[in-house]
Amino acid sequence: MAAVGSAVGLGNIWRFPYICGKYGGGAFLLVYLCFAFGIGMVLMMSEFVIGRRSRHTPMRAFASLSPRRKGWRYIGLLGIVTCFFILSQYFVISGWTLSYFFDAVTGRLATMGQDAAAIGCYFTEFSTSASRPVVFLTVFALLTAVVILCGVQKGIEAVSKVLMPVLVVLLVVLCIRSLTLPGASRGLSYLFSPDFSKLSAEGVLAALGQAMFSLSVGMGVMIVYGSYIPASDDLFRTSMWITASDVLIAVLSGVAIFPAVFSCGLEPAGGPGLSYCVLPNVFNSMGGVTGVVFSAIFFLLLSIAALTSSISLLEALSAWLVETLRTRRFVSTLIIVAAEIALASIVSLSNGMWSHLQVGGDTFFDFVDRLNSIYLPPLCAFGTVLFFAWVMPEADVRDELTNHGVLRAVYYPVFRFIVRWLAPLALVVVFLTSILT
Ligand code: TRP
DSSP states (O other): OHHHHHHSSHIIIIIHHHHHHHTTTHHHHHHHHHHIIIIIHHHHHHHHHHHHHHTSOHHHHHHHHSTTOGGGHHHHHHHHHHHHHHHHHHHHHHHHHHHHHHHHHTTTTGGGOSOHHHHHHHHHHHHHOSHHHHHHHHHHHHHHHHHHHTOIIIIIIHHHHHHHHHHHHHHHHHHHHHHTSTTHHHHHHHHHSOOGGGOOHHHHHHHHHHHHHHTTOSSSHHHHHHTTSOTTSOHHHHHHHHHHHHHHHHHHHHHHHHHHHHHTTOOOOOHHHIIIIIHHHHHHHHOHHHHHHHHHHHHHHHHHHHHHHHHHHHHHHHHHHHHHHOOOHHHHHHHHHHHHHHHHHHHHHTTTTTTTOEETTEEHHHHHHHIIIIIHHHHHHHHHHHIIIIISOHHHHHHHHTTTTTSOOTTHHHHHHIIIIIHHHHHHHHHHHHHHO
8 A cells, every 4th residue: 555655646646647638548548558567567576576585775675686796786876866856856746735735725726716827827926936835845744754753554554554545535536526527528538539640659758757657666665665565475466456556546537637627618738737727727617615625625635645655755765874874763764854855945946036046957946857757767767677687686586576486477477578678678768769859
């Protein structure tokens, strides 16, 4: 459940539906499913194997599984760096979400009515202002830290077991509301009817990138979670379950969002624009209390999704520091949270007051976004899969996947082929095309 919580995040709710519609609906979905199960899930299994076999966090995991070639531990370090940058950006957007949740509950969003310009202005004004986003990201970061400080079982596990079912219930409520609005079918056809002409090469690459991001693979987080998985669990079934839930929630988010958007005669927008500019309009069109209730539900849902993902990122970072500095969990968590709040504040301020803070012509926010989406995860995933398929002793891999010979891993030959050839090749193609174009 905790790993599902990690996988299900902002990526499922505001990123997936939009790119799915943009790149040909059903056609994209088909390619996405192949990548999610064919590559994303395989990478997840590899990370689980590395974590459970070594029972360490990424850096030490790599070192301990190939004692004679210690250099591989830098792949683990790359994972940690990736987590660090992703979490800083994640905190900023989670802070926005939390702030919108308050605006929804207090009725502030509702007072803007069905005025797209006013809502858009509010978002720009808010996200570029200095204090409010920083205050909310700090509150959100502290909330995440409290869960981590309660421990893996009493914190992460307990919170995930409660919040994930709540998330599903909220999502289903939104789906029902959305599907019963007049004209809902246009939204469904935008999302599902296959249009292969819109599925360009770019769309195929976007599908792979999204599948990896959505499953939280390629940054060592699943190595850390893998190290907590009991010896008797079947890693194949676990990964299958996580992947299926993640895909299902992404699709349900689309069903909750697009019929409602089209029914109000609005156009879907990408990324932050969808959740913070288009949707408030949709809720306001429902009028009065209904609109307030549904917008509160939506932003609560998004906050929960963001929280369980942030938890896994913070856990990976804090567990790494515990292992490296041999500090107590309390100390390491505080150090990481303080550093993240500082970095996230810079990221947030670079949207407004500090927009002159630029790296290579990008604002700092866009720079971190590029690092997180284009550079770091594919590199780290590539290193991980090379290590897993070519360096780690094959006997260990088999032993871990079969639980010391208890399970029959009939899928193994296909799995081996994917990790040795297909996944590395796909990652190289994605990486090269994204930096060259
Ligand atoms: N999977 C998360 C989402 O869909 C985002 C994410 C990417 C993530 N990498 C991660 C979350 C690592 C936790 C850990 O939004």
